[in-house]
Amino acid sequence: MQLYEKYPVYLTNSLTRNKEKFEPITPGYVGIYLCGPTVYGDPHLGHARSAISFDIVNRYFRHLGYKVRYVRNITDVGHLENDADEGEDKILKKARLEQLEPMQVVQLYTNSYRRAMEQLNVLPPDIEPTATGHIIEQIELTKKILEQGLAYEVNGSVYFDLKKYLATGKYGELSGKVVEDLLVNTRDTEGMEEKRFPLDFALWKKAQPQHIMRWPSPWGEGFPGWHIECTAMSAKYLGVPFDIHGGGMDLQFPHHECEIAQGFGAFGKSPVKYWMHNNMLTISGQKMAKSLGNFINLQQFFTGNHPLLAQAYSPMTIRFFMLQAHYRSTLDFSNEALQAAEKALKRLTNSLTTLQKMEHPGANRSTELDATLHSYVEQLYQNMSDDFNTAKTLAVLFDMSARINEFKSDRTRLYETSTEAFQQFKIAYEVFIQDVLGLKEETGQDHQLLEGTLRILIELRKKARAERNFALSDKIRDDLKALGIQLMDGKDGEINWTLE
C-alpha cells in the first residue's frame, strides 16, 4: 500500500474555490506545471515564494509514493511590459539598456535564478522548457485555434477571439473577473485598432523592423504572445488535461485565464484539473516595488547587502520563514520576523542533531508514551495532506522537538516507549524536516566566520586608503576578487561585498 492511499491529499482548487480531494488523472502519477520566471532580472522573494510553495507540493507527492512529472518553464520571449499586448518585450528592454544580446540577458538571469533555487534547496524540475525552444509548438497551437474558429489574423498578428469564447461562459471563472468591468478599464493601446473586441489578446505578434527576437511563421515574421507558451509546453509534456497548474496569485489574470481560453480554443476542453495559487508577500507591510526602494533580491538577503536589512539571512532562514505561513496566506517580511525565524529554525535543527545521536535503550518498562509518539507522526501527515499546511506541520515538529529535549534531559523517559514507536518517531522527524520540508543543514557558522573576516579586511582596506596606501588597498581588493569575492564601494564610503 502506498502512503497516498493512507493519507489522501486535499487541496484548494482556485477554479472552484473549494478544498477538493486530489484524484490524479492517471492513478499513481501526478503532472504539475508551474509558471517559472521571466528571466530579465535578479530573482527576488516573489520568485522564491512561488518556487518554494510548489517545491513542497512536488516533494510531498513524491514522499507519498506518487510518480511526479514536474515542469517549470523559463519565459525568455513574449512577456511584454504591463503584462499586456503592448510595450516592449521585458528581455529586449533589458538587453537594450545594458547593451547585451537578448540571449545573454536570458542566460545571465537563468543562471542566477537556478543558483538561488539551489541555495534555497528547491528541487530542480524534471523538465525546464523555454519559450524560445518551443516556437514551432506555439505556432502549431495558434494554427489549431485558428482552425477551430476562435482566433483571427490581422496584418501578420493573430488574436484570440474572446467575444466568441464568451459564449462558453468560461471566461472569468478562475479570476472572478467580469467582462463589463474589464471593458470599462480597457485603455486604448497600441494594436487596439486591429482587435475585433478590446479584450482579445495576441497569440502571435508581427515583429516591427527594430524587434530583434523574431521567427518566421505562416503569418510572417513575428514572436509569440506571452500566454501561448504555457499552453503549448504544458500540453506537450503533460497532455490535455493535466493534474495541477500552479503559479502566483498575480498570474490568475490575465495569464491563467487566457491559458484556459487557449485550451478550449485548441482542444475543446479545460486544460487543467486543479489550479493552485500561492499568495503574495509584503515587506514591512508594503508591497514590494522598485519605486518604493524596498525591492530586495535574494542574493541581497543572503549577504545582508541592502539598507533595509539589519543582517544577512541564510537561504534556509528564508525558506523556513516562508514555510511558517500557509502558501495561500499573505506573508510579511521584516527584520524582526526573520530574526525570530532564524532562532526557531535553529531550535528545530538542534533537536534533529540531538535525536540523530539518540539511541533507544532497547528495553521498556511500559509503553505509556507510544500513543503520543504515534499521534505526532499521524498529525504530520494529516497536516501536510490538508492542503500542504506547512505552518501546522512545523507546529507539530516543534512539539516533537520539546519531546526530544525531554528525552535528552531525562533518559529514563525513553523506557516508557517501545523501540518501534521511538524509531518511527525518529524517522518521521528527520524525513519531514529534510525531505518533505526541504530544510537542510547549513554551514551557518562558516558564513558568520566569512562575514566577520571580511569585515576585518574591509576595515583594513579603508584604513589603507585613508593613509593613501593604494598599493595595499588594491591588493586586498584584487586578492579577494581572485577568490570570487567582490568588494563594492558605496556612495557613503561604505564598502559591501558579494560573492561572484
Ligand SMILES: [Zn+2]
Ligand atoms: Zn505561465
